[in-house]
Amino acid sequence: MLKMWKTEDSVEEWEMKVKFFGGGKVDKLKTSVVSRSSMKLWMIRAITTVLLWTCVVHLLALGEIWGPRLIKSWPSCFSNQDVELTSVPAKVVLPPKRIYKNNGYLMVSCNGGLNQMRAAICDMVAIARYLNVTLVVPELDKSSFWNDPSEFQDIFDVDHFITSLRDEVRILKELPPRLKTRVKLGLFYSLPPVSWSNISYYTHQILPLLQKYKVVHLNKTDARLANNGLPIEIQKLRCRVNFNALKFTSQIEELGRRVVRILRERGPFLVLHLRYEMDMLAFSGCTHGCNDEETEQLTRMRYAYPWWKEKDISSEMKRKEGLCPLTPEETALVLSALGIDRNVQIYIAAGEIYGGKRRMKALASAFPNLVRKETLLGPSDLKFFQNHSSQMAALDYLVSLESDIFVPTYNGNMAKVVEGHRRFLGFKKTISLDRKLLVGLIDQYNKGSLSWDEFSSTVKEAHADRMGSPKTRVVIPDKPKEEDYFYANPQECLQLLDEPLRSS
Numbered sequence: 244m245l246k247m248w249k250t251e252d253s254v255e256e257w258e259m260k261v262k263f264f265g266g267g268k269v270d271k272l273k274t275s276v277v278s279r280s281s282m283k284l285w286m287i288r289a290i291t292t293v294l295l296w297t298c299v300v301h302l303l304a305l306g307e308i309w310g311p312r313l314i315k316s317w318p319s320c321f322s323n324q325d326v327e328l329t330s331v332p333a334k335v336v337l338p339p340k341r342i343y344k345n346n347g348y349l350m351v352s353c354n355g356g357l358n359q360m361r362a363a364i365c366d367m368v369a370i371a372r373y374l375n376v377t378l379v380v381p382e383l384d385k386s387s388f389w390n391d392p393s394e395f396q397d398i399f400d401v402d403h404f405i406t407s408l409r410d411e412v413r414i415l416k417e418l419p420p421r422l423k424t425r426v427k428l429g430l431f432y433s434l435p436p437v438s439w440s441n442i443s444y445y446t447h448q449i450l451p452l453l454q455k456y457k458v459v460h461l462n463k464t465d466a467r468l469a470n471n472g473l474p475i476e477i478q479k480l481r482c483r484v485n486f487n488a489l490k491f492t493s494q495i496e497e498l499g500r501r502v503v504r505i506l507r508e509r510g511p512f513l514v515l516h517l518r519y520e521m522d523m524l525a526f527s528g529c530t531h532g533c534n535d536e537e538t539e540q541l542t543r544m545r546y547a548y549p550w551w552k553e554k555d556i557s558s559e560m561k562r563k564e565g566l567c568p569l570t571p572e573e574t575a576l577v578l579s580a581l582g583i584d585r586n587v588q589i590y591i592a593a594g595e596i597y598g599g600k601r602r603m604k605a606l607a608s609a610f611p612n613l614v615r616k617e618t619l620l621g622p623s624d625l626k627f628f629q630n631h632s633s634q635m636a637a638l639d640y641l642v643s644l645e646s647d648i649f650v651p652t653y654n655g656n657m658a659k660v661v662e663g664h665r666r667f668l669g670f671k672k673t674i675s676l677d678r679k680l681l682v683g684l685i686d687q688y689n690k691g692s693l694s695w696d697e698f699s700s701t702v703k704e705a706h707a708d709r710m711g712s713p714k715t716r717v718v719i720p721d722k723p724k725e726e727d728y729f730y731a732n733p734q735e736c737l738q739l740l741d742e743p744l745r746s747s
């Protein structure tokens with residue numbers, strides 16, 4: 244039995260898989276690029292010869308007319324051709340494979356929405372890398388509130404994910420057949436890793452399980468790796484996965500580019516991640532501004548979801564603590580107070596707003612240029628995305644990265660991950676609203692105890708330092724939930740960055 248799991252076997256298998264999934268394709272790509280480019284080279288040479296002869300003939304003719312001075316223009320004849328010659332297609336350069344002694348196979352099932360899963364995928368790659376195991380392409384959550392049946396490859400470019408990381412860790416699309424059989428027989432170990440663990444938890448608790456069972460399945464992935472106290476290489480690898488290896492599919496990228504192009508043609512735009520959606524309100528118990536019927540509906544929903552632990556919630560107390568997403572009405576006041584131009588385009592990055600038009604009235608009258616993906620694109624463009632909330636979220640993610648200003652109304656996973664990504668892209672402006680302070684000011688303003696000018700200048704002052712500029716991540720030992728999230732400010736990856744990378 245043990246012999247079956249000899250590591251040499253696994254390495255061979257890896258080599259085979261690479262040939263099958265990555266290497267084979269790469270070789271083919273190379274040969275076709277080579278043959279195409281040699282064809283091109285040949286044609287360019289032929290054309291160049293003809294052009295040069297034409298040049299020579301013309302110059303000689305001109306030289307005869309205007310004398311030898313014009314002969315100086317020869318070099319430009321050449322340099323133009325040089326430019327043409329160097330523009331043959333760039334070769335796809337893949338990193339060399341890392342060869343290592345395989346300690347087993349790691350399967351992971353991500354839980355949560357798209358951005359929670361995105362961060363988790365980065366964590367899992369880093370963990371697999373440091374345990375020297377083989378990672379199976381993560382499985383995405385299909386049973387969460389969002390109920391999206393999308394697989395990894397429906398959202399991310401899976402081949403790019405595998406090949407671009409091959410100098411760090413082996414990633415397979417699926418388990419090798421004999422291990423699959425083993426999994427079918429239940430001969431593997433499944434567990435949720437302890438939240439916010441450091442790498443020594445993984446080397447001391449998870450690695451022995453991998454060595455014993457060969458296949459370990461991590462069945463929960465949200466925030467399983469600490470923000471801080473990890474080796475710098477791990478932090479950098481998390482960034483590399485996040486900013487480089489995780490690319491959306493070309494279909495999503497193309498649609499994202501289209502939305503951004505439409506917006507840009509009309510001028511600057513702000514992305515508002517208005518997290519005023521039914522799931523958020525039911526989960527958080529925040530019902531400020533809802534009518535009785537809505538409050539009842541939200542409460543009923545909260546009790547219906549067993550994994551939403553908190554049931555008995557005082558909405559007003561929670562709001563005062565700054566733990567509720569801003570309502571659309573509150574958001575309208577805050578954006579005006581911040582001095583956001585009334586006529587700027589505001590792209591709403593969100594699903595359906597709870598309460599619909601009635602709740603959007605104040606925001607729409609303060610900012611008449613509200614747009615959404617549904618108003619910028621035709622129904623046929625969104626047809627394939629319609630029942631796939633994660634793909635819709637991916638589209639919003641791309642638009643959020645590109646916006647001139649990004650404003651989230653709640654600090655959920657999308658807010659945090661996009662904020663960090665925008666820092667990486669050159670500290671693009673993200674306004675992190677201080678909700679606890681804001682709801683207090685809003686109540687005072689609404690009661691009439693603050694004038695508009697007082698309200699506005701206090702809001703501006705309080706946010707001068709919350710615009711996504713460089714800062715040190717807050718570390719609170721033993722309170723990981725209260726400290727700054729690694730992905731919101733991956734500072735280890737920002738310092739060395741001289742030239743910001745662009746996403747598209």
Ligand SMILES: *[C@@H]1O[C@H](CO)[C@@H](O)[C@H](O)[C@H]1NC(C)=O
Nearest residue numbers: 342343344346373374375446
């Ligand atoms: C992983 O492999 C490297 C060599 O590539 C080795 O130095 C390291 O000790 C290994 N770690 C584990 C946990 O096996």
Ligand SMILES: *[C@@H]1O[C@H](CO)[C@@H](O)[C@H](O)[C@H]1NC(C)=O
Nearest residue numbers: 354432433434435461462463
């Ligand atoms: C994860 O695995 C553990 C142990 O096998 C099990 O008790 C738990 O229900 C699983 N959780 C999920 C979300 O599948």
Ligand SMILES: *[C@@H]1O[C@H](CO)[C@@H](O)[C@H](O)[C@H]1NC(C)=O
Nearest residue numbers: 440441442443444471472473
């Ligand atoms: C990792 O976490 C464990 C348990 O929480 C702790 O005892 C240990 O000191 C930590 N190690 C490092 C290197 O931070």
Ligand SMILES: *[C@@H]1O[C@H](CO)[C@@H](O)[C@H](O)[C@H]1NC(C)=O
Nearest residue numbers: 390625626627628629630631
């Ligand atoms: C999306 O789902 C709804 C209801 O679940 C269904 O009526 C509709 O036809 C679906 N649309 C597409 C494009 O699959």
